[in-house]
Amino acid sequence: MSARTRLLSDGVRSALRALGAAAKQGLGDPGLAELVQIRASQLNHCAFCLDMHLGIAREQGVGERQLDLLDAWEEAGEVFDGRERAALALTEAVTVLTDGFVPDEVYEEAARHFEADELAHLIALVTTINSWNRLMVTRRIPPGSTAW
Template sequence: MTARTTHLDAGVRSALQAVSAAAKRGFDDPGLAELVQIRASQINHCAFCLDMHLAIARKHGVSERQLDLLSAWEEAEEVFDGRERAALALTEAVTVLTEGFVPDEVYEEAARHFDGARLAHLLALITAINSWNRLMVGRRIPPGSTEW
């Protein structure tokens, strides 16, 4: 597959990079941040982002077992703790939005595991990766590409 276009306005790129970086800093859990970004990227079929975030997750010590079972996290209760499961459920709810909103029970479960600031940063992180996914998939940026 070749990219449809590699043109991306520098201001857009910088703004999204800044949002992503701020969200990760405020969330303050690098491994879980990568799991969230990988899960959204799986749902959105973004090979570029999957390739990037899988490598980063490994650098942050995320286990191969978690990476292997991430797409079936709901069935892998012994692999993901309650905090991780709440973040992944929120990721799916924000990414898919099939009901037009995030269900109260999903949000409330996440709020039980994350204080207000971390929850806000988690929502920003989910929003940022969804934006990146759509930019990369829409332009068909292949995995490993250095021109995007």
């Protein structure tokens, strides 16, 4: 196997951090922001981001039951409320585009639970974590690494 770079441009790192921070702030729900980032990271198999965001989610007070059942949120019943379910469905639709565009019904359900500004920030957050996932997975950055 060829060596993979661990380097990331300071400009790229700074820009993605700023975008993520702005998206989280605009969403206004730190726990939900972490659930969304964890779910996208599960779908993208990004161990680095999973490790990071699971820790942050716990710090934000997200319950262990939600974290344990996040991978099966659709079958988890009342563990996730309607707003969380809409955000997770949108996260999956934006993350996994192999089946086409984000379905109208998924977008419309999210729009019922989020104000337009919040929805824009949610989409930006999902887009940002997908970028981080791809950067970390491509370079095979291991969980807990500080050299990236």
